[in-house]
Amino acid sequence: MPIKVLSPDLAAKIAAGEVVERPASVVKELVENSIDAGASQITVEIKAGGVEQVKVIDDGHGIPTEEVAIAFQRHATSKIDSQEQLNAIATLGFRGEALPSIAAVSRTVITTRQPLNPGGFRMELLWGEPVSSGSQGCPPGTAVEVSDLFGNLPARRKFLRSASAETSRVQEFVSRYALVFPGIRFRLMVDGRASFTSPGNGVPREALLAVYGPQAATAMLEVHGEDPETGYQVDGFAGAPSLTRANRTYMTFFVNRRWVQSRMLSFAVEEAYMGLLQVKRYPLAALNISIPYEDVDVNSHPSKREVRFREESRVFSTVQRAVRAVLVADSPVPSLAPPPGSDFPPAVAPSFFTRSAFGGARNGVGMPGYRGGDSGGTTDAAAPRQPAPPLRVVGQLKLTYIVAEGAEGMFLVDQHAAHERVLFDRICQKTLEQEPQSQPLLEPAPVELTPAQGDTLETNREALENYGFQFEPFGDGSYLLRAVPAIFGEGDPAKALLDVLDMTAFEGLVRQKEDVTAASIACHGAIRAGKSLTEPEMVALLEQLEATPNPHTCPHGRPTMVHFSSQHMEREFGRR
Ligand code: ADP
Numbered sequence: 001m002p003i004k005v006l007s008p009d010l011a012a013k014i015a016a017g018e019v020v021e022r023p024a025s026v027v028k029e030l031v032e033n034s035i036d037a038g039a040s041q042i043t044v045e046i047k048a049g050g051v052e053q054v055k056v057i058d059d060g061h062g063i064p065t066e067e068v069a070i071a072f073q074r075h076a077t078s079k080i081d082s083q084e085q086l087n088a089i090a091t092l093g094f095r096g097e098a099l100p101s102i103a104a105v106s107r108t109v110i111t112t113r114q115p116l117n118p119g120g121f122r123m124e125l126l127w128g129e130p131v132s133s134g135s136q137g138c139p140p141g142t143a144v145e146v147s148d149l150f151g152n153l154p155a156r157r158k159f160l161r162s163a164s165a166e167t168s169r170v171q172e173f174v175s176r177y178a179l180v181f182p183g184i185r186f187r188l189m190v191d192g193r194a195s196f197t198s199p200g201n202g203v204p205r206e207a208l209l210a211v212y213g214p215q216a217a218t219a220m221l222e223v224h225g226e227d228p229e230t231g232y233q234v235d236g237f238a239g240a241p242s243l244t245r246a247n248r249t250y251m252t253f254f255v256n257r258r259w260v261q262s263r264m265l266s267f268a269v270e271e272a273y274m275g276l277l278q279v280k281r282y283p284l285a286a287l288n289i290s291i292p293y294e295d296v297d298v299n300s301h302p303s304k305r306e307v308r309f310r311e312e313s314r315v316f317s318t319v320q321r322a323v324r325a326v327l328v329a330d331s332p333v334p335s336l337a338p339p340p341g342s343d344f345p346p347a348v349a350p351s352f353f354t355r356s357a358f359g360g361a362r363n364g365v366g367m368p369g370y371r372g373g374d375s376g377g378t379t380d381a382a383a384p385r386q387p388a389p390p391l392r393v394v395g396q397l398k399l400t401y402i403v404a405e406g407a408e409g410m411f412l413v414d415q416h417a418a419h420e421r422v423l424f425d426r427i428c429q430k431t432l433e434q435e436p437q438s439q440p441l442l443e444p445a446p447v448e449l450t451p452a453q454g455d456t457l458e459t460n461r462e463a464l465e466n467y468g469f470q471f472e473p474f475g476d477g478s479y480l481l482r483a484v485p486a487i488f489g490e491g492d493p494a495k496a497l498l499d500v501l502d503m504t505a506f507e508g509l510v511r512q513k514e515d516v517t518a519a520s521i522a523c524h525g526a527i528r529a530g531k532s533l534t535e536p537e538m539v540a541l542l543e544q545l546e547a548t549p550n551p552h553t554c555p556h557g558r559p560t561m562v563h564f565s566s567q568h569m570e571r572e573f574g575r576r
């Protein structure tokens with residue numbers, strides 16, 4: 001094909017792809033425009049996950065009638081007009097790309113009125129081309145309505161997830177902005193129903209309450225820190241060490257009130273919690289870093305999600321110190337060892353490891369695989385089942401690994417992964433045999449869920465109930481928990497549900513797992529690294545592991561054991 005310049009239409013579609021990935025990016029761009037317009041109230045309405053319609057209404061300063069058409073041209077902005085300003089950007093927008101990009105891939109209707117003008121103006125565009133415009137009465141501010149997103153780019157539409165998944169991205173986005181702009185009243189309507197409202201009274205803790213709910217919000221500590229040399233400031237909230245989650249998505253960062261994603265900032269926070277959290281547990285945090293505009297480059301990512309800092313290590317240490325300071329003040333003696341029994345329930349009832357309990361499991365040897373259902377089938381139908389070798393326990397290493405000896409040399413078994421495998425198979429087996437595996441709670445426990453957790457719960461409701469959870473809606477995003485899976489022992493039931501939801505959401509994103517919920521339940525119920533095991537417990541665990549159809553990997557696919565062959569050892573010691 002000869003080289004030629006792309007048609008404006010095609011070029012616009014390509015450029016639009018950079019800015020508009022999905023409904024949540026439309027919401028992001030429109031909400032950022034409303035914030036830049038000085039709005040004090042922003043209403044977001046979405047239908048069918050935002051694909052059918054996204055509407056953002058604000059009470060900001062509006063757009064002069066004669067400039068509306070210009071706003072839809074590429075690189076048209078009122079926010080910067082010189083190179084110097086590009087080096088110190090104070091607004092959320094500046095590239096002049098959002099409106100034209102959104103309009104290029106949808107039907108867009110804008111109505112806008114400057115507060116001092118008596119009347120407003122309306123303009124409609126289809127796939128980027130104006131179809132009508134004229135004066136129209138409307139309240140002061142701007143409303144942008146985007147429908148039929150990617151209607152002219154069917155390939156793009158195919159990449160969108162389910163309406164509920166797209167909705168939860170929008171919910172996440174709106175609630176995070178509510179945290180950092182407590183002075184703005186945000187309202188989110190999903191398919192005609194109110195989904196989230198922030199008070200907009202300027203009180204950060206009340207915004208926090210609206211986003212996280214009373215339970216979590218009261219366990220959040222206020223963070224205020226400043227590096228006297230650079231003047232960098234950190235403000236916001238960090239969870240008390242007792243308040244942890246199973247993944248990193250509960251850490252939110254803003255730089256000059258722009259939501260950013262940054263591994264560096266998560267590390268800075270995790271570093272601050274060093275020694276206070278168990279492995280694989282993550283804190284909650286919502287922090288805004290204020291730094292001089294010229295010390296941060298916001299122009300390094302197409303949708304401005306990532307930023308570059310001039311003094312990265314200064315930012316890191318400012319955040320780490322500010323958070324550490326409140327944590328230390330909150331708990332004056334941070335212990336390096338996890339506080340006994342703090343973060344995890346004694347997940348395994350002691351009887352679990354007795355021989356008799358094991359005897360029961362043993363009957364499962366050679367029994368059908370949990371997914372097969374047909375007798376004699378194994379999980380890996382093609383591969384002949386490879387049983388774990390019979391092992392003799394030598395001892396426990398670092399309270400994490402079981403050292404064992406077999407005919408083939410030495411084995412290091414990861415106690416958590418091994419137990420996870422055992423529990424996973426037990427859960428699936430019981431479900432297959434339709435045995436009840438629920439443990440009713442003496443008193444039902446109320447649990448508050450974030451919109452994203454609520455979404456995970458609803459999408460996986462059947463699996464959660466099959467595996468022993470029982471719950472019912474309790475109004476306002478909360479649920480009443482009535483039973484938990486029997487394998488859970490006596491831990492905090494609410495935390496168990498939250499954990500399982502978070503793990504399910506997380507695993508569900510990274511892989512299409514056949515049974516993510518069961519794996520998450522097994523993971524929550526399994527003994528942790530750091531737990532001392534008696535010899536009979538270790539023996540029992542290995543025997544149960546041996547009885548599973550897939551003893552070599554945990555349900556997440558990680559190895560349960562590593563093997564050092566006798567030959568390898570002999571070679572290493574120069575014996576052969
Ligand atoms: P940018 O935000 O990068 O300037 P956009 O394409 O998002 O580019 O918007 C173009 C221009 O339209 C903005 O610079 C602003 O002047 C105007 N505009 C867009 N949305 C609004 C709004 N909600 N209220 C007032 N003005 C707006």
Ligand code: MG
Binds near residue numbers: 092093094099
């Ligand atoms: Mg913009």
